[in-house]
Amino acid sequence: MKTSNAVGGWGRALAVMTLLWGLTAAAQVSPPMLVMTTVPVSGVASDRVIASVLDVGVSQGGTLTVTLRILAANGAVLAEITGPVTEGVPLRLSANAPSSAGVRAQLLVPPNTEALAAGVLVLERLPGGTRPVEPPPLCRIPLIYTIDPRGGTSEPTTSLSCSYLYIRS
Structure with a gap:
């Protein structure tokens, strides 16, 4: 016993x-995860919306795996994909806009952004299959992860086309 x-x-x-x-x-x-969101782009219901993540710089020889989303005006996820981005091989996602209200692209970026030389997030809304009337929002993916892309604070920031929020996972 x-x-x-x-x-x-x-x-x-x-x-x-x-x-x-x-x-x-x-x-x-854990290192902070960056959530980037473009400004809303409005148009006509059933417009084709295309979100892209690409590396437009000289190759660093790395691959970055990201999650790309297209969000409706109410924040609902219309489409989502997770995949690699390398120089010359972008990650793209498309969906149809449910209404004329603004849609946004959202990107979840892990902390190893050094793999990209000059990464960008682009959102295009194509009315009736034609070219967009206005230039699409373009968001720069920051390479230094401890500060925001506009200057030094760890608080959420908004630039002309994008908002940046660092979250701890």
Whole structure:
């Protein structure tokens, strides 16, 4: 009887230590994830919307895996894809706009943006299959991850075409 209690006590102690090690590993600080969102682009219902992520610079020889979304005016996800972006091989996603209200492109970028030389996010809304009337919003993917692309703070920022928000996963 004493032997089974001793073995059970060791088993419980081992279980508690394993749990504590797991919680300690989970509490490690992970690098921030960048969420970039373009300004809304309005048009006509059923317009074709195309979002693209591409590297327009000289190749750094790396690949960056990102998640690209097209969002409706109410924030609903119309389309989503996760895939690699390299120099010369963009990631594209298309959907039809549900209404004339503005749609946005959203990009979730992991912390290893050094793989891209000059990464950009572009959103185009094509009315009736023709060329867009206005130039599409263009968002620069920042290479330095600890500050925002416009100047030094870790707070969410908005430029003319994009908003940037750093989140901890």
